Amino acid sequence: MLELFNYINAISPIKEKTFVELQNLFKPIKLKKNEFFVDDGSYANEIGFLQKGIVRAFFLNEEGKEYSKQFFVGPSLIGAYTSLLTRQPAKIAQQALTDCELLVADYRALEKLYDTHHDLERLGRKIAEYYFLEKEQKEIEMALLDADKRYLIMRKKFPAIESQIPQYYIASYLGISPTQLSRIRRKLLES
Amino acid sequence: MLELFNYINAISPIKEKTFVELQNLFKPIKLKKNEFFVDDGSYANEIGFLQKGIVRAFFLNEEGKEYSKQFFVGPSLIGAYTSLLTRQPAKIAQQALTDCELLVADYRALEKLYDTHHDLERLGRKIAEYYFLEKEQKEIEMALLDADKRYLIMRKKFPAIESQIPQYYIASYLGISPTQLSRIRRKLLES
DNA sequence: TAAGTTTCTTTACATATGTAAATGAATGAC
DNA sequence: GTCATTCATTTACATATGTAAAGAAACTTA
Numbered sequence: 001m002l003e004l005f006n007y008i009n010a011i012s013p014i015k016e017k018t019f020v021e022l023q024n025l026f027k028p029i030k031l032k033k034n035e036f037f038v039d040d041g042s043y044a045n046e047i048g049f050l051q052k053g054i055v056r057a058f059f060l061n062e063e064g065k066e067y068s069k070q071f072f073v074g075p076s077l078i079g080a081y082t083s084l085l086t087r088q089p090a091k092i093a094q095q096a097l098t099d100c101e102l103l104v105a106d107y108r109a110l111e112k113l114y115d116t117h118h119d120l121e122r123l124g125r126k127i128a129e130y131y132f133l134e135k136e137q138k139e140i141e142m143a144l145l146d147a148d149k150r151y152l153i154m155r156k157k158f159p160a161i162e163s164q165i166p167q168y169y170i171a172s173y174l175g176i177s178p179t180q181l182s183r184i185r186r187k188l189l190e191s
Numbered sequence: 192m193l194e195l196f197n198y199i200n201a202i203s204p205i206k207e208k209t210f211v212e213l214q215n216l217f218k219p220i221k222l223k224k225n226e227f228f229v230d231d232g233s234y235a236n237e238i239g240f241l242q243k244g245i246v247r248a249f250f251l252n253e254e255g256k257e258y259s260k261q262f263f264v265g266p267s268l269i270g271a272y273t274s275l276l277t278r279q280p281a282k283i284a285q286q287a288l289t290d291c292e293l294l295v296a297d298y299r300a301l302e303k304l305y306d307t308h309h310d311l312e313r314l315g316r317k318i319a320e321y322y323f324l325e326k327e328q329k330e331i332e333m334a335l336l337d338a339d340k341r342y343l344i345m346r347k348k349f350p351a352i353e354s355q356i357p358q359y360y361i362a363s364y365l366g367i368s369p370t371q372l373s374r375i376r377r378k379l380l381e382s
Numbered sequence: 383t384a385a386g387t388t389t390c391t392t393t394a395c396a397t398a399t400g401t402a403a404a405t406g407a408a409t410g411a412c
Numbered sequence: 413g414t415c416a417t418t419c420a421t422t423t424a425c426a427t428a429t430g431t432a433a434a435g436a437a438a439c440t441t442a
Contacts, residue, residue, distance in 0.1 A: 059331050067334040069327075082327055085320050091331075118309050125312060128319035129276050135326035136260075136273055140250050140282075142333060143258040143366050147399085167420065175334055180399055182421050338429085357389060371429055373391050 001026070004049050004103060007075050012126040014119045021113060022120070025105035031055075031096040037078060038094040043087070044080035047107045051075055053100030054161060056169060059092050068172035071158055074100070079107070081131065097165045147176045148184045192217070195240050195294060198266050203317040205310045212304060213311070216296035222246075222287040228269060229285040234278070235271035238298045242266055244291030245352060247360060248283050259363040262349055265291070270298070272322065288356045338367045339375045 001023050008014060014022070026049065031037060038044055040060060055072040069092060072078050083090035084107045114121045141150055151174055155162060162170065171181040192214045199205060205213070217240065222228060229235055231251060246263040260283060263269050274281035275298045305312045332341055342365055346353060353361065362372040 059335065061335045065335060067331065069330065069334075082324055085324060114313070118312065121309065121312050121316060122305070125316035125319055128316055128323055132319055132323045132326060133273055133276060135323060135330060136283075139260065139326060139330060139333075140258065142330075143260075144250065144252045144256060166418085177400055178420075179401080179422085183399085186421080358391095359389080368430055369390075370392085370431080374429085377391080 001103075003051060003075055007049070007077075008123060011130065012119070012123040014117075014123055018113075018117045018119050021117070022105075022110070025109050026103040027105070028101065028103055031100040031102065033096055033099050035096050036093060037096065037100075037102075038080040038083070038090050038092070040091065040093040041089050042080075042083075044083035044090050045107055046104045047077065047079040047084065047110065048105075049075070049103040050078050051101045051103065053102075054097040054164060055094055055100060056097055056165075056173075057092050057094045058172070066172050067175070068169050071097075071161060071169075071173065073158060073161060074102075077127070078102070097169065142175060147174050147180060148187065150174050151181070151184055151188075192294075194242060194266055198240070198268075199314060202321065203310070203314040205308075205314055209304075209308045209310055212308070213296075213301070216300050217294040218296070220293055220295055222291040222293065224287055224290050226287050227284060228287065228291075228293075229271040229274070229281050229283070231282065231284040232280045233271075233274075235274035235281050236298055237295045238268065238270040238275065238301065239296075240266070240294040241269050242292045242294065244293075245288040245355060246285055246291060247288055247356075247364075248285045249363070250283050257363055258366070259360050262288075262352060262360075262364065264349060264352060265293075268318070269293070288360065333366060338365055338371060339378070341365050342372070342375055342379075 004023065004026065005019055008019070008022075031053070037048060037055060038057075050072055052074045054074075055078050056068050057070040057072070057078075058066050058068045060066050072094075078094060080090040080092060080094065082088075082092065110120075114124060141153060145153075151170075154170065154174060167181055168178040171178045174181065176184075195214065195217065196210055199210070199213075222244070228239060228246060229248075241263055243265045245265075246269050247259050248261040248263070248269075249257050249259045251257050263285075269285060271281040271283060271285065273279075273283065301311075305315060332344060336344070342361075345361065345365060358372055359369040362369045365372065367375075
């Protein structure tokens with residue numbers, strides 16, 4: 001739990017008393033490689049703190065095309081944030097790409113604590129703001145950079161990931177086909 | 192100010208007393224067409240409530256390529272959100288595309304009210320969450336839909352905008368060239 | 383109204399990237 | 413260790429989209 005405390009505290013400091021109540025909500029679980037933390041179409045109820053492992057969030061459209069929106073490398077918060085906020089079925093699934101260890105909590109219980117703990121509400125605000133900043137960053141990258149530049153950024157951001165997961169997930173994260181990623185990789189090796 | 196109150200209250204209800212303090216922070220200003228509300232490279236200090244008019248947020252990269260991230264059609268909150276949150280110079284400028292009327296407030300003063308008004312902090316959280324949801328929605332559209340589908344969505348989302356601003360802003364919003372937008376428009380007319 | 387400016391469309395060509403299929407390499411199961 | 417499966421690369425071809433330049437249309441404004 002110490003890891004969770006440190007992680008949270010770095011985002012927005014909370015009182016020890018608040019954290020005690022918070023940690024009561026979390027239970028440890030494990031996910032095997034390829035298992036899902038969030039299923040497409042399900043109503044999300046849980047938020048997770050990924051301690052070890054890699055998780056991807058991905059969107060599947062009607063044509064069966066996948067877009068790997070995001071990678072999470074522990075330590076990190078995970079969960080179908082949009083589904084939790086909107087109470088609509090999740091459109092974005094989350095899948096373990098390696099064996100994972102995490103702590104999970106009921107989001108509604110956590111949300112209730114907001115009423116009585118201003119510091120926790122502030123944490124919630126900071127997290128939402130942080131998520132927004134992350135998204136905006138990626139939006140700009142996608143709009144203004146070529147795939148080869150995005151690939152280099154991705155490698156810097158997730159240095160450990162490349163050797164641990166299949167290339168086609170990375171291609172999908174970059175918004176390109178595996179073929180194109182292969183071409184980019186070759187070009188980088190040549191130069 | 193009533194419009195602001197209604198707008199805010201629909202996101203997250205706040206006490207009347209809180210709103211009284213809040214509204215003291217806001218002053219009315221006007222922007223002429225093409226004037227900037229936020230300049231690229233400046234430190235943002237103000238948040239604005241756009242009452243009338245259209246504003247675009249756009250990013251300019253080193254190669255001089257523009258990406259019109261977003262349109263705001265009043266009533267709407269505007270401001271260099273990222274710069275306000277990070278206290279870094281704004282990378283995203285905001286420019287009036289029509290004559291505009293707005294209310295502006297000092298963001299730091301508003302932020303201070305968070306400490307003493309839990310309901311305002313909650314509003315801040317809801318707004319951040321809402322921004323996140325919006326971004327995620329656009330991310331998915333950009334990743335999985337063709338430009339012609341995105342164009343149709345854009346027209347539905349901003350029905351009034353198309354006749355009021357140049358096409359090349361819309362092209363930039365869609366992430367395509369004006370040439371390509373023109374081709375898409377022709378194809379839609381033909382079918 | 384006329385001239386000048388801005389914007390939109392069109393054309394021709396170049397390029398990035400996609401799809402499908404074949405091959406080769408790596409990985410995992412037994 | 414062998415076989416089967418999964419994954420990565422390559423090739424050939426198709427397509428979407430970009431760039432540049434020219435012409436047409438739509439607006440400003442004097």
